[in-house]
Amino acid sequence: MTAALALGDDALVLSHRLGEWAGHAPVLEEEVALANIALDLLGQARVLLSLAGDEDELAYLREERAFRNVQLVEQPNGDFAHTIARQLYFSTYQELLYEELARGDGPFAPLAAKAVKEVAYHRDHAEQWTLRLGDGTEESHQRMRRALDALWRFTGELFEPVEGCEVEWSALHGAWLSRVTAVLTRAGLSLPEGPRRGAWAAGAGRQGIHTEPFGPMLAQMQHLHRSHPGAAW
Amino acid sequence: MSGEGNGAWPLWEVFVRGRRGLAHTHAGSLHAPDAEMALRNARDLYTRRSEGVSLWVVPSASITASSPDEKDPFFEPAADKPYRHPTFYEIPEGVRHL
Numbered sequence: 001m002t003a004a005l006a007l008g009d010d011a012l013v014l015s016h017r018l019g020e021w022a023g024h025a026p027v028l029e030e031e032v033a034l035a036n037i038a039l040d041l042l043g044q045a046r047v048l049l050s051l052a053g054d055e056d057e058l059a060y061l062r063e064e065r066a067f068r069n070v071q072l073v074e075q076p077n078g079d080f081a082h083t084i085a086r087q088l089y090f091s092t093y094q095e096l097l098y099e100e101l102a103r104g105d106g107p108f109a110p111l112a113a114k115a116v117k118e119v120a121y122h123r124d125h126a127e128q129w130t131l132r133l134g135d136g137t138e139e140s141h142q143r144m145r146r147a148l149d150a151l152w153r154f155t156g157e158l159f160e161p162v163e164g165c166e167v168e169w170s171a172l173h174g175a176w177l178s179r180v181t182a183v184l185t186r187a188g189l190s191l192p193e194g195p196r197r198g199a200w201a202a203g204a205g206r207q208g209i210h211t212e213p214f215g216p217m218l219a220q221m222q223h224l225h226r227s228h229p230g231a232a233w
Numbered sequence: 234m235s236g237e238g239n240g241a242w243p244l245w246e247v248f249v250r251g252r253r254g255l256a257h258t259h260a261g262s263l264h265a266p267d268a269e270m271a272l273r274n275a276r277d278l279y280t281r282r283s284e285g286v287s288l289w290v291v292p293s294a295s296i297t298a299s300s301p302d303e304k305d306p307f308f309e310p311a312a313d314k315p316y317r318h319p320t321f322y323e324i325p326e327g328v329r330h331l
Binding site: 032033 | 266270
């Protein structure tokens with residue numbers, strides 16, 4: 001099931017990336033906030049991947065090319081501004097997408113209706129930090145600017161139709177642009193310019209083409225399960 | 234984890250009203266750059282197991298507390314006045330929920 005894999009992998013991979021902040025976040029309070037978001041996403045991933053098959057097999061035993069997540073979510077955490085920019089781009093998209101899916105009567109409607117409240121909080125968290133970093137010190141502004149620019153080229157892929165999702169993708173794109181623009185304007189930042197995807201990304205994440213940092217992340221994520229198949233607590 | 238930035242963030246006291254509770258009770262404290270973020274941190278730290286339906290955050294600096302040194306003059310005089318406790322009344326029959 002293409003769509004379940006696409007949405008499930010988005011949630012799983014971003015969850016793992018956010019989990020990497022554990023023990024490294026700038027302050028304790030923020031570490032718990034990021035871990036909370038990661039756990040929400042992991043819960044969504046479990047439901048979505050279970051629609052596509054065995055969740056553990058899918059998460060731990062697939063090769064890189066079999067993953068269908070967008071390239072945005074696999075990008076490394078970078079500095080805190082990069083993590084927030086990734087969160088802003090992705091959670092704004094995910095909230096709009098889940099709102100649409102919840103309105104329909106497709107297989108994802110029940111999950112989307114429940115998860116949209118979680119994602120609204122993720123988006124709020126990203127917005128609050130975008131405002132503070134953009135409108136904070138000279139350095140925080142520069143870092144946020146740099147992060148938004150660096151991740152911008154991965155945002156075009158978000159709006160490529162996913163087979164099995166009954167969604168008006170161009171309307172979703174329009175709503176996303178206006179929401180992100182509104183937040184950036186309030187933060188004293190502007191929408192990055194430049195191409196929305198690299199020429200090299202012809203296949204893109206939804207087709208199983210991933211960026212270089214994804215392999216090492218996957219190796220770490222899958223190592224334990226592959227070393228000790230079937231192990232339980 | 235507690236980097237340099239954390240020292241600059243003020244401390245906030247968190248009050249949570251439980252699902253069945255009528256009053257907000259003190260749950261703990263946290264660091265945050267401002268009130269809005271304090272509220273969100275409180276949500277993540279103190280209500281993630283469905284403990285509450287309402288949150289207050291108060292700057293710790295705004296709280297005036299009684300001093301431990303003044304404990305005796307403050308609280309000792311109340312100790313030997315049992316007549317202040319409503320334990321000398323007989324409750325009439327038929328009075329419930331008291």
